[in-house]
Amino acid sequence: MMKAAVLVAPQRFALRDVPMPAIGPEDALIRVRRTGICGTDLHIFNGHYAADRLPLIPGHEFCGEVAAYGAQVRHLRDGQRVVADINIGCGTCFWCRHNEVLNCPAMTQVGIGRDGAFAEYVALPARLVIPAPDAVPDAVLALTEPVACVVRAARKAKVGFGQSVVILGAGPVGNLHVQMMRLVGAAPIIVADLSADRCRMAMDAGADIAVSDPDQLRDQVLGATAGRGADVVIESVGSARLYATAQSLIRKGGHIGFFGLTGPDQTLPVDILRTILEENSLKGSVAGMGEDMHDALTLLAHGRFKTDAFTRASFALDDIQTAFDTLAARPADLKTQILI
Ligand SMILES: NC(=O)c1ccc[n+]([C@@H]2O[C@H](COP(=O)([O-])OP(=O)(O)OC[C@H]3O[C@@H](n4cnc5c(N)ncnc54)[C@H](O)[C@@H]3O)[C@@H](O)[C@H]2O)c1
Ligand SMILES: [Zn+2]
Ligand SMILES: [Zn+2]
Incomplete structure (x- = not known):
């Protein structure tokens, strides 16, 4: 079992012991270390988005370390610090083959369409898991996903x-x-x-x-x-x-x-x-995936982003309800992260 913050109804988290996510031969299990709260999480929290998917464990801006991986996985090792591309496509359709995973009819996103990282562990296809350089602090690593969104927007423009x-x-x-x-x-x-x-x-x-x-x-x-x-x-x-x-x-x-x-x-x-x-x-331009995640991680690893205003506010998983309830009252904190 693992501890998770389950959004059971709009604006109401329940801290629960839930079964560990199961992994298949091509999946990875990540022990989560830090997960940022983003505007999408706030929409989900307030019941404006994905309300039909509750109860859900949200959280998609995360970093962690490899806890386990399936028999087919070659690029990961136990304990390795990682980030992950949260956009899961089928891999074989027209859009997936054209690197337009978000248009894949079967596309789902970790923490939005399926359980995410406001929990001790999260599972996803291992091919989406990206090893991170040791020197980058967790607080910065957990910014990879939002940075990937602006990398993509700049690329598209x-x-x-x-x-x-x-x-x-x-x-x-x-x-x-x-x-x-x-x-x-x-x-x-x-x-x-x-x-x-x-x-x-x-x-x-x-x-x-x-x-x-x-x-x-x-x-x-x-x-x-x-x-x-x-x-x-x-x-x-x-x-x-x-x-x-x-x-x-x-x-x-x-x-x-x-x-x-x-x-x-x-x-x-x-x-x-x-x-x-x-x-x-x-x-x-929507989200960041594939090359965007890779490039975002590279830029963050080389200190190309000022991250202070994004990394100073953090709450324990036990206090996630307070973290969400007080978000609007803390506009100077550009990001709030949950320590898992
Ligand atoms: N396309 C994507 O990949 C992607 C990814 C992440 C976020 N988003 C979206 O990007 C937007 C920005 O995200 P955020 O987290 O910074 O949102 P936010 O709501 O926290 O910030 C919006 C900012 O806009 C300002 N604002 C409001 N009305 C304005 C107006 N009329 N003129 C000028 N400024 C105004 C607010 O003062 C605020 O500072 C959101 O709509 C979010 O959902 C899109
Ligand atoms: Zn986000
Ligand atoms: Zn597809």
Whole structure:
């Protein structure tokens, strides 16, 4: 048996002794060390997402060590520290073969579609488990999954050095976008957030300009891009209205990264003719997988991300209910992690 935090109903965790997850010949069993809480977990906690899957053990931003693995597994050894790609595809369909695992009809995600890492152990296909360098602290390793999301978004936007970027939203993920854009050499990096505190944090993270007044945003973007508009705008809030705003911020031929999650029925009026004539691009990006996880781990291992604001808040598994209940009251902590 193992100890696990089971979300039994919206906003209600129960700490339970549950059976250890079983593993097959191609699976790995990971002894979890740290698991971050992300916005998706909060949506699950509040019953806005995956409510039909309760009771569920959430938790998908984790690191741990190998506790056991199946007979077919070759790349792992006992006790090795690891992170994991949480996106489990069938491996054989059209989408899996095209590295679009998230479109796999059988796709499921650890901690979202099946039991995750707010527990002493988690099991998943071993091919998704990535050995980590010894020197990287657990608190940093557990950031690999959220960093992989911004790695993917930057890759999809094909951002290169000298490109101007607007990040809408300076929440935890917005802050990671800023750092990622810094790494790929984007300039200038302009951030918008309604919160002056979050704007300050984005400046600390490497933004060149932070705008808290929405009425000034367009002028600021035009002013910083010789009147053209930005090469790339990434929406990292989840507001249909902001997606509309994004269209007024890109340059001709610009790119809008669809990233912030809206409700399921939200739609967006798109200026069709302008999109065609200017060859603008609108592109979604979701999660991080495969190469994204690998590259995120490499960047974190080499200290390319400032992680202090993400690693200072932690709670014991026994206190997970308090950790979730107090999340909204601690906006300066960009991440809260559960110590398992
Ligand atoms: N596509 C993906 O792969 C992926 C991965 C992780 C998170 N997400 C999504 O990205 C978004 C950002 O995640 P987060 O954890 O940083 O969210 P968050 O809700 O913690 O932060 C959002 C930030 O946006 C700001 N904001 C709210 N309304 C605004 C407005 N009108 N203009 C400017 N700023 C505004 C808030 O002040 C806050 O700082 C969420 O929608 C999340 O679900 C997507
Ligand atoms: Zn997450
Ligand atoms: Zn598949």
